[in-house]
Structures are given as structure tokens and as C-alpha cells.
Amino acid sequence: MWDVDEPEEPPYDHLEDIPDDSPLITEWEAHSPDDEPPRPYVPFDRPTLSVYALHVEGAGDPRGFDRIGVGEIARVDILDESDLDEWPDDPDIETRELAGELSPPPRHPDINYDDLDALPQTNDVLQSIYTVNRHAKQFDEQAASAYHADQGAEARAYSLRKRALYRTKTVAIHRLVKADPTAVQIVRHELNGDNETYCLYLAPIDGDEDREYSFHQPLDAVEPELLQDVTGSDDRSTLPLETISFDITSETDSLERSLSDAISTLRQHDLDPDDYLDATVVEDYEWSYEISTTFS
Numbered sequence: 001m002w003d004v005d006e007p008e009e010p011p012y013d014h015l016e017d018i019p020d021d022s023p024l025i026t027e028w029e030a031h032s033p034d035d036e037p038p039r040p041y042v043p044f045d046r047p048t049l050s051v052y053a054l055h056v057e058g059a060g061d062p063r064g065f066d067r068i069g070v071g072e073i074a075r076v077d078i079l080d081e082s083d084l085d086e087w088p089d090d091p092d093i094e095t096r097e098l099a100g101e102l103s104p105p106p107r108h109p110d111i112n113y114d115d116l117d118a119l120p121q122t123n124d125v126l127q128s129i130y131t132v133n134r135h136a137k138q139f140d141e142q143a144a145s146a147y148h149a150d151q152g153a154e155a156r157a158y159s160l161r162k163r164a165l166y167r168t169k170t171v172a173i174h175r176l177v178k179a180d181p182t183a184v185q186i187v188r189h190e191l192n193g194d195n196e197t198y199c200l201y202l203a204p205i206d207g208d209e210d211r212e213y214s215f216h217q218p219l220d221a222v223e224p225e226l227l228q229d230v231t232g233s234d235d236r237s238t239l240p241l242e243t244i245s246f247d248i249t250s251e252t253d254s255l256e257r258s259l260s261d262a263i264s265t266l267r268q269h270d271l272d273p274d275d276y277l278d279a280t281v282v283e284d285y286e287w288s289y290e291i292s293t294t295f296s
Contacts, residue, residue, distance in 0.1 A: 048072055105278045109167040111174055113225035119175035119269055121183060123204035126213045128262035129172045135259045136165035138250040153284035157291040160278055167276035170221050173200060181229035188236065189216065190243040198222050263295050
């Protein structure tokens with residue numbers, strides 16, 4: 001080799017072939033078989049198989065998915081070329097029970113009307129439900145905006161909170177009716193000509209008699225027993241149908257109380273939105289952080 005302490009011309013030309021007796025070549029050839037190895041280069045130990053499930057209306061970003069572990073790959077067989085000519089009619093697959101629930105969650109809460117406790121029709125309670133409803137709409141719009149911005153985890157968190165608040169509203173309405181069905185008026189509304197819902201009117205028993213709250217509910221969210229209590233019949237066709245133009249607002253600045261105050265009031269009556277969350281945490285798998293969905 002060239003001695004840097006004696007800077008004369010090196011005894012070789014870099015364009016010449018490497019000598020056959022080079023230690024590098026000798027050692028490399030000793031570890032370079034002509035044939036391919038009979039097994040994978042790096043052994044592996046039963047990799048884990050996972051699937052991603054999405055419990056929202058739609059998304060194009062996997063950050064909003066729930067990762068559910070299915071299990072481990074039980075066996076890997078190395079096949080000879082001759083084995084590839086014939087394949088079994090039915091794949092040799094061992095089925096396993098999944099550890100998670102893949103079906104979408106129900107849109108509305110499961111209500112046993114007869115077992116519900118009455119919720120007082122006070123101004124505090126009605127105003128709290130009104131506040132919860134407005135914030136649910138705001139969460140709905142925030143979820144849509146986050147999806148359009150490719151923020152899947154944030155969008156899912158907003159969507160979970162929205163659904164929990166709407167479910168809380170539905171349970172609250174049923175409990176309000178249990179307190180005094182005669183103080184409730186219910187009609188059908190055809191919103192903007194294509195969406196039929198119930199509309200329930202309630203006035204607070206301890207406030208201004210001229211003040212009245214109204215709450216819309218999807219047809220399949222209202223139990224037949226509620227209709228029976230209010231109208232004497234569970235047949236909704238007997239209710240008057242009003243066609244109205246309705247512009248839903250998500251503005252919350254003008255509300256008389258905050259969301260946390262409203263939830264605090266409802267919790268005093270054993271009605272907690274956290275009980276209606278499908279998940280309390282959303283994980284962003286791309287950036288490795290978690291978002292809590294619970295209400296303070």
C-alpha cells in the first residue's frame with residue numbers, strides 16, 4: 001500500500017484490475033455462494049397481523065382509524081418450485097376470534113323508557129340541553145373541516161364527542177318527558193322539504209312562562225312509549241306535520257352558559273356525556289400521540 005510518509009507515486013494505477021490475490025476478493029468469495037439461500041435472509045418470529053377499522057362517516061386518512069390486533073401468523077412454509085404448480089382448492093387458513101368489535105356503533109342510545117328516571121323540566125336543565133345540542137353541531141362541523149384538512153385523528157375525536165352529545169340530548173329528552181308528559185308538545189317537522197323529524201316543545205316550570213325550548217329528534221331516536229305518554233298513541237301519523245325551512249346554527253358565543261357548565265348541571269342529575277363515548281382516546285399512528293375525547 002501507499003505509505004503517506006513517503007509520498008512517491010503509488011505502485012499501482014487505480015484504473016487497473018484488482019489483483020486476484022486481493023484479501024478483499026478472497027474473503028468476499030468465501031462468503032458468496034453461487035446459489036440463492038434456501039430460506040429468507042433474516043429469520044422472523046411470527047409477525048403480528050393488524051387491521052384498521054373506521055367508525056365514522058368516511059375518511060381518507062388512516063390516522064383516524066382504530067388499529068385492532070387480529071393475531072400472529074402461525075406458520076410460514078418455504079415451498080420448492082415444484083410445489084407452486086399445484087394449489088389447494090380451499091386455502092389452508094386457520095380462523096381466529098377477533099379481539100375487537102368491527103361493527104359500527106349505533107347512532108342512537110339504547111333506551112329502556114320504563115327504567116328511566118325523570119329529569120326535572122327546570123330552566124337550568126333545559127338550557128343545558130340546549131347548550132349541549134349547539135356544541136354537538138359545532139363538533140360536527142369541526143370534524144368535517146378536519147377531514148378535509150387530512151387530519152384524521154382530530155376529525156375522529158370531534159366526531160366521537162359530537163355523537164356523545166347528541167346521545168346525551170336524546171336520553172335527556174326522554175327523561176324530561178317522564179317528569180311530566182302533559183307539559184310536552186310534540187309535532188312532526190319536514191325540514192327543508194326532505195327530512196322528517198320530531199319536534200318537542202317544553203317550557204321551564206321555574207322560569208319565564210313565555211320562554212319555550214324546542215328540540216328536534218330523528219324519528220328512529222324516539223321510543224314509542226314516549227309518543228304514547230305525550231299523545232296517547234304511538235302512531236306518529238296522528239301527529240300534525242309542518243313543513244319548515246330550517247337553518248341549523250353552530251354558533252356558541254351567544255349561549256348563556258358554557259359547555260362545561262351545561263355538562264356539570266346534567267351530571268348532577270346522573271346524565272354524563274362521557275357515558276356515551278364510543279372511545280375515550282383517539283391515537284394518531286403517524287405522529288404517535290393521543291387525543292382525549294372525554295369532557296371536563
